[in-house]
Amino acid sequence: MLNDTQLRAWRPIDMAPCKRDIVATDPASGAKVVRIKAGTPIPVRKLADSDGLYAVISEAGTVSFRFDYRLDGKRETLTVGRYQPGTPSRPADELAALEYGATVSLKDARVLRDRASRQVEAGESPSKAKANRRAATADADTFGAWVARYFEFKADPKSGEEQLADSTLALRRSVYRRILEAPLGALAMDAIKPQQLAALLDEAKATRGPGPAVHARELVLLVYRYAIGKGVPVINPAESIQRKTIATFKARERNLTRHEIKTFIDALQRTPTMPTLRMALKFMLLTMVRKGEFIDATWGEIDWDRATWTIPASRMKAGRTHLVPLSEQALDILTTLKTCFPSSKYLHPGRYDSDIPISNATLNRVIDATVKLMNEDRPDGEEPFDTFSVHDLRRTASTRLNEAMFPEALIEACLAHQKKDQVAAAYNHAKHVGPRRALMQGWANMLDCWVRGESAKVVIQATKAAIDVAALSDGDTDL
Secondary structure: OOOHHHHHHOOOOOEEEOOOOEEEEOOOOOOEEEEEOOOOEEEOOEEEOOOOEEEEEOOOOOEEEEEEEEEOOEEEEEEEEEEOOOOOOOOHHHHHOOOOOOEEOHHHHHHHHHHHHHHHHOOOOHHHHHHHHHHHHHHHOEHHHHHHHHHHHHHOHHHHHHOOOHHHHHHHHHHHHHHHHHHHOOOEHHHOOHHHHHHHHHHHHHHHOHHHHHHHHHHHHHHHHHHHHOOOOOOOHHHHOOHHHOOOOOOOOOOOOHHHHHHHHHHHOOOOOOHHHHHHHHHHHHHOOOHHHHHOOEHHHEEOOOOEEEEOHHHOOOOOOEEEEOOHHHHHHHHHHHHHOOOOOEOOEOOOOOOOEOOOOHHHHHHHHHHHHHHHOOOOOOOOOOOOOOHHHHHHHHHHHHHOOOOHHHHHHHHOOOOOOHHHHHHOOOOOHHHHHHHHHHHHHHHHHHHOOOOOHHHHHHHHHHHHHHHHHOOOOOO
């Protein structure tokens, strides 16, 4: 058996005579040839202990303990640990939790050998189990693993204000899956360097555009900040890459004037598209909702008796249920959509499959086609009609209603905007359905006036009066 004195004095140059001739087969002739004769000094690379345990020394002088065993008729080798002179033996409780491969004393190596023997007797390969644990530990430290933890945290309602809207999470998951997962997902957090990330973002910008590249950089930045907040000692590679070196974006402030509303609605009637898509755009202008809130809307959310549309919290940006009072004009459009799509659960299903809603890009494509048609008809020298997005319809409603001096809090409630002031937000949870219904009907009437080419001043005055009456008779308000 081995002892510590032998191990401490062992060197790679130690020699011992070969006990017998070492014979090999000549590959050319097939004849048996003596390669090393008995008595020839050879380096001592292996010292046996007992029960399959032995020590091996490398040319650099590193000593490790190994254990040979057979499982299912196959020979396997487990590296029990490394030997370092002076390493003290561990107490039993600490040794019980020790993984194979650590620096150990000779006494501890024998205890680990006994543990490995028991695993073999139970039919388990200690060598493969060690490799699997090492791989699992390595995977847990990868960028991909931390991305998964980040998404889990941001999707958890228990995260409070840190929870993200489903739409934001979906966008970030898409960015990770399409841009970051393949090149970075399997890398350790400390293996991703700023230069590597910058090159990846440059490639994404060149092939996909500046928007996806900026979002990719943002996700890397946030995942590393999350990991660092959890105590991971790592440098954030995205901190060294300024967003403006990828692209800068000017915030859009596009809203339609009342004259542009008429021009667009008139041209929309001539746009070669499905009539129901024309109605969908009008419906969104009438209800002031976000694109995703309309696209995924189902008939189960419509209350025909109360003339309301209740959007569940899971589909709202602020994570709160939103009730939309429906004007007469909005109800007329819904009636037509229900007649056109009687078998679908969605207000407007996809063109070829009634079991799915329209795509995220459909309504913007209709707007683009309409704007293109308008500009083709413009006289030479006249300024082209500036394009806009579906979201700009919300901005249009907000701007025109504020311009008409309607109560800002009421407009914000119709838009489902959450107040930054948490105290004000708490008091704004009151539904005020009556005043909001009056405002929504007034907004629909204002649009009708403008589409006819008329002033909406009389309608605005009547709507303000209706709001005052509704405020005094609103069952949600205790005055």
